[in-house]
Amino acid sequence: MAVTIVFLGPLRDVAGTASREAAAPLDWAGLLATVGPEVADQLRDDRVNVACAGRVLSDKQSLRAMDGDEVALLPPVSGG
Amino acid sequence: MAVTIVFLGPLRDVAGTASREAAAPLDWAGLLATVGPEVADQLRDDRVNVACAGRVLSDKQSLRAMDGDEVALLPPVSGG
């Protein structure tokens, strides 16, 4: 099976897709390698968060997504 | 003719009336003498303002009400 990577907000435009599959397990290095250099650059920005299985990681470099997990890449938000 | 003294808010209860006539001209000493000791006591409180002819006096002791003027005694307010 696989991990689903979801690109939110402007990252969707950078990635050119709303989501992509990757092989499980997926760690931080694997994520950076999978998403392409442009998205990887933005992921290194402190203001970009990563959620795994519905929880925002306090340390995104500790990512360890398992089979069936959804990994969301969350750029700076703007609501209201 | 005369000056009308108007008692606002709780001062109306202290004075026992909503308004009273006094001889013109009326100055600060005259006002204190006219309104009775209880109201006079409260008038000396910095938080109590005096208006004459529709204007709040920045220095109430400078009061000089002329014939036909209305003098309003304004205790601490509470709106909203």
Place this chain on the structure above:
Amino acid sequence: MRDIRLLDAPFDPSALIRSFGAANPGLGGVCSFVGEVRGEQDVTALELSHYEPLTLAGMEQLADAAFDRFDLMGLLMVHRIGVIGPGEPIVCVSAAALHRRGAIDAVDFCMDHLKSAAWFWKREQRSDAWHWIEPRADDYADRSRWEK
């Protein structure tokens, strides 16, 4: 759009706020505050008295100060006088602006000044008698936040 009023009869704040919003096309945000008579223990009524030669003029000056100080498109400020029952509105302030900061701050500013620096006197009827209400220490402290 500027609408400053003293009312001596019950009013519907929702209707006022709705038409105020419609009267400010292009706005980014509207902040509104409605104060009501609390349905407390044995309070059966509240009476707001005022001094006619000063009160509305003072509210207009307060509105001038709010327009000077905040980036506003419109301001609605309505205050009841007379005898008011529990659950009835006493005051309604609404501010329209391009950005929320101006709208929220203007409402906060106007309410702080209406509470302790406008020409109103408030008393409440309890089972025994009428009792005058002075502003709370908090009200003076809130207003002092705006002194420059």
Place this chain on the structure above:
Amino acid sequence: MRDIRLLDAPFDPSALIRSFGAANPGLGGVCSFVGEVRGEQDVTALELSHYEPLTLAGMEQLADAAFDRFDLMGLLMVHRIGVIGPGEPIVCVSAAALHRRGAIDAVDFCMDHLKSAAWFWKREQRSDAWHWIEPRADDYADRSRWEK
């Protein structure tokens, strides 16, 4: 009374605020903020996207924080998602309390966090294309006021 919602269709903030007020009997004051799509130059629409597994849960946590921090009787927090036209409401926050301070501060607090700390992304359609909108520096500064 607590009412936290994400809506994917137009809504009427006045109606929500009115029924929210009625659902909090005994209140002393209600503060409300409604944000709308500004009718700016060539902006034809705004799109709010979100991340379903986080967004509503995050708004519930924000409501928890507001109840912990302010003296509140009720809180209404409604946020649109999807494509929104000029003049349509995006967000509506309303807080009911015994005293105005809690109500006004809770609305201010929730709006600051919805702007720059909730899981929404906003883009606007101009005549040429869609443009993503990041929070303004002011929005980050506003939110930092609440850090203890």
